[in-house]
Amino acid sequence: GQFGPGCANNCSALCRGPQHACDARNGSCDLGCEPGFIPPLCVEECPAGTFGQDCGQNCSVHCVGVGDPCSHVSGSCDQGCEPGYAxxxxxxxxxxxxxxxNCQEKCSANCRNSSCHHVTGRCHRCHPGFRNYFCDLECPIHTYGDECQMTCDANCLDLLCDHVTGMCDQCVAGKDGDFCQK
Structure with missing residues (x-):
């Protein structure tokens, strides 16, 4: 469509609708703008930090970068996200x-339920037999189990047992079985 005296001006190609129709007097788009442009004339991009239909949405606070942190059309963060955000x-x-x-790191296999903090990777809990922020250390000697809170049985030779199950490596004299209870 056209507008103005003698219809000498073209309506913005960013007016919505198949004909890009606009008001014949002032050029304001009849159906509004395509996403990412300021109504009513639809010739300027949304201001920095905004996007979408009528520039009505704000960029995520987790976009990185300065100036215009996201696409004025889609809101995608052009320079990426803060750690921990997708x-x-x-x-x-x-x-x-x-x-x-960009969520490219994987939680430790020793994190219980493979669950860790979205920014730091610190495990919420460890599988039995492991400890530390990333569950990357086995339980200290003489301990085992959930959060390494169990002590190897006194019938285990030198109090040595498996860091996960607590099964004795060897039994003291006179004792037998996995846990030296017999």
């Missing part, structure tokens, strides 16, 4: 079993 919109925490920059 691209492209950076509004969701990393999915289960992942963390860090």
């Amino acid at each position: 691209p492209p919109l950076c509004v969701r925490e990393c999915p289960h079993m992942s963390y860090g920059d």
Whole structure:
């Protein structure tokens, strides 16, 4: 469509609708703008930090970068996300079993339920037999089990047992069985 005196001006190609129709007097788009542009004339991009239909949505606070942190059309974070947030919109925490920059790091296999903090990767809990932030250390000698809180049985020779199950490596004299209870 056209507008103005003698219809000398073209309506913005960013007016919504198949004909890009606009008001014949002032050029304001009849059906609004395509996403990412400021109504009513639809010739300028959304201001920095906003996007979408009528520039009505804000970029995620988890977009990185300065200036215009997200696409004025889709809201995708052009320069990536803060650690712990999933691209492209950076509004969701990393999915289960992942963390860090663009959610590319995997939680430790020794994290219980493969669950860890979405930013740091610190395990919420460890599988039995492991400890430390990333569950990367076996239980200290003479201990085993959940959070390494169990002590190897006194019938285990030198109090040595499996760090996960507590089964004795060897039994003291006169005792037998996995846990030296017989």
